[in-house]
Amino acid sequence: MxxxxxxxxxxxxxxxxxxxxxxxxxxxxxxxxxxxxxxxxxxxxxxxxxxxxxxxxxxxxxxxxxxxxxxxxxxxxxxxxxxxxxxxxTERFNRILEIHPEDRYAVVEPGVTNQQLQEAAGQAGFFWPPDPTSAAFCSIGGNLAYNSAGPRAVKYGTPRENTLGLIAVTGSGETLKTGVYTTKGVVGYDLTRLLIGSEGTLGIITQATLKLTPTAQHIHTLRAIYRNVHAAARAVSAIMAQSVIPCALEFIDGQAIRIIQDYSDIRFPEGSGAMLMIEVDGPLAGLR
Ligand SMILES: Cc1cc2nc3c(=O)[nH]c(=O)nc-3n(C[C@H](O)[C@H](O)[C@H](O)COP(=O)(O)OP(=O)(O)OC[C@H]3O[C@@H](n4cnc5c(N)ncnc54)[C@H](O)[C@@H]3O)c2cc1C
The missing domain is CATH 3.30.43.10 (Uridine Diphospho-n-acetylenolpyruvylglucosamine Reductase, domain 2)
Known part of the structure; x- marks a missing residue:
């Protein structure tokens, strides 16, 4: 044609x-x-x-x-x-349809950017945990289709753990409505999780009901330097075995540290072979 x-x-x-x-x-x-x-x-x-x-x-x-x-x-x-x-x-299919703080969910069209959702949810004291670094210029539809997440996944999970339901159009033009509006949804096949991460191959997502989480009262960030990758890895295992886990955990290896020093004024202690950026959130008393 x-x-x-x-x-x-x-x-x-x-x-x-x-x-x-x-x-x-x-x-x-x-x-x-x-x-x-x-x-x-x-x-x-x-x-x-x-x-x-x-x-x-x-x-x-x-x-x-x-x-x-x-x-x-x-x-x-x-x-x-x-x-x-x-x-x-989906760039023009981009409205935030509903935000329900009392029921902890938002309903959005697929072309809303991750950041637009965070800003709207933030005004109600909430956030949507998936936080790809591209938040300002990636869509919720793309986040769901790729199951995209960032550093917060360590505590709050990926889109799969933060999506209550979807509306999608299958390749044969049928409409699929999946999921629930409630935190507990135990009945039937979990088609929501199947669609998430399917990279657009199972259907086109036209609406998403997303689970919102209350914004933490405080966030503290810690930088920890290690001699090598093995020492940093042992620290990660020890951190993850505790009852209170970080809300973000990023690992930087020795080569990245060298590049940072070569291209910026930031200096690390002599012999730094790895670094962890550790972020913890919660009530102030619990962070001290
Ligand atoms: C600077 C930068 C930083 C990044 N950081 C991260 C990161 O921290 N974590 C991470 O996971 N990724 C990251 N990414 C990758 C990318 O931004 C994410 O995967 C993002 O979710 C893609 O969104 P998008 O709107 O650009 O999707 P697109 O690239 O346009 O599409 C991605 C996939 O989703 C499908 N799709 C899009 N919309 C729909 C829909 N409505 N229904 C069904 N399928 C659909 C497409 O067919 C395709 O398969 C980064 C990318 C860049 C450029």
């Missing part, structure tokens, strides 16, 4: 302003942080579940490859349309 024919056909699924077929406009949606690249035939910007259902049916009927994309910060090339076809960008 050439660009004009494809554009006309897509008008049955989406409004005109949500369809891009000009090759130069489509180009930036053909690569991600993997540095792989392929040219899509079209890029679409749906803003509703129903539009995505129509689009999936259309692509399935016409046998056109459909690749889902958040903000393209992933490093595996999963958003690169290697067989051409249509890239579905």
């Amino acid at each position: 050439n660009g004009d024919v494809l554009r006309k056909a897509l008008l049955a699924c989406l409004p005109e302003q949500a369809i891009l077929t000009d090759p130069a406009g489509c180009l930036p949606y053909g690569y991600d942080n993997s540095r792989c690249q392929a040219q899509p035939d079209a890029v679409v910007f749906p803003t509703s579940h129903e539009q995505i259902v129509r689009l999936v049916h259309f692509c399935r009927d016409q046998r056109i490859p459909l690749t889902c994309r958040g903000y393209g910060t992933g490093t595996t090339g999963a958003t690169v349309p290697i067989r051409g076809g249509i890239v579905l960008s």
Whole structure:
């Protein structure tokens, strides 16, 4: 299908302003942080579940490859349309629909960035634990599809432990509603956890109900230097065997320490072979 024919056909699924077929406009949606690249035939910007259902049916009927994309910060090339076809960008499908502090959950569309959610939840005294370093420019849909997390995973877990339910569109255009709104959800197959980490291969997530955690009263950060990696690893094992565990634990090896010293004014003690950045949170009395 050439660009004009494809554009006309897509008008049955989406409004005109949500369809891009000009090759130069489509180009930036053909690569991600993997540095792989392929040219899509079209890029679409749906803003509703129903539009995505129509689009999936259309692509399935016409046998056109459909690749889902958040903000393209992933490093595996999963958003690169290697067989051409249509890239579905969630960047305009980006509303925070509900925040319920009393029930500790938020409902969001997939194109909301991690940081936008953190800011909105923060105003209510909560946060969503998954904290990839790319928070400012990665989507909740991408976080869920990759099960992305950062240093806080050591205490609070990944998206799998922090998602209550999902709405998704399968490859055959069916709607899946998974999960619960409650902290305890014990019945039936756990399709929420199955969809999380599936990299867009099992369905396109159109809505997520995310478990919120109250913001800690205090956070203390500690830097610990070790002679070598083995000593740091023994310290990590000892820390993790205690009843109070850190909310973030980052390891830096000797080579990284050398690079930091070469490219900054930061100085480490002579013979530093490894470092741990340890963050603990909770009530002030418990941190002393
Ligand atoms: C500077 C930098 C720092 C990073 N730090 C971290 C980190 O600390 N921890 C970490 O885990 N990752 C990190 N990453 C990788 C990346 O940012 C994350 O994996 C992030 O979750 C990807 O989000 P995205 O919106 O860019 O997704 P994309 O790259 O656009 O897509 C990723 C995957 O999700 C799928 N997808 C996107 N939206 C949906 C949807 N709605 N439904 C179904 N599938 C969907 C895509 O098809 C693809 O398979 C980092 C990347 C950069 C560039």
